[in-house]
Amino acid sequence: MLTTIATYTFPYEAQIAKAKLDSEGIPAFIADELTINMQWLYSNAMGGVRLQVLDDYAQQAIAVLSVDSSDVLEREQGGDDSPCSACGSTDVEPYQIGKRWAFLVFIGLDFPLFPVKNTVRCRQCGHVEKI
Numbered sequence: 001m002l003t004t005i006a007t008y009t010f011p012y013e014a015q016i017a018k019a020k021l022d023s024e025g026i027p028a029f030i031a032d033e034l035t036i037n038m039q040w041l042y043s044n045a046m047g048g049v050r051l052q053v054l055d056d057y058a059q060q061a062i063a064v065l066s067v068d069s070s071d072v073l074e075r076e077q078g079g080d081d082s083p084c085s086a087c088g089s090t091d092v093e094p095y096q097i098g099k100r101w102a103f104l105v106f107i108g109l110d111f112p113l114f115p116v117k118n119t120v121r122c123r124q125c126g127h128v129e130k131i
């Protein structure tokens with residue numbers, strides 16, 4: 001039996017979640033994807049894209065998504081000049097989280113949004129600033 005563990009407005013969101021579950025060894029399935037891709041503007045009215053897993057994986061899958069989804073899905077812009085909060089150094093560089101997911105997700109998908117999160121990484125201690 002398949003259980004729906006999440007519903008997304010846009011297909012790319014479901015693809016991101018599916019890629020994360022795949023990377024954890026959890027087989028996941030996207031329902032209604034073809035319909036939504038053809039008419040994604042209407043996905044709200046249609047109830048969105050459903051992400052489904054086998055019953056046995058449901059709790060594990062929900063845990064995986066609840067841990068990581070904010071990092072991957074949030075799209076934020078931050079300044080680059082604030083000092084490292086770990087060591088105080090201002091020798092920091094822009095750093096992006098999410099490109100790997102974007103790469104996985106957009107193979108074969110014609111969709112313009114990239115869920116890349118901009119952060120800052122300290123060159124002195126390697127600390128990654130969550131902006």
Ligand SMILES: [Zn+2]
Nearest residue numbers: 084087122125
């Ligand atoms: Zn530092």
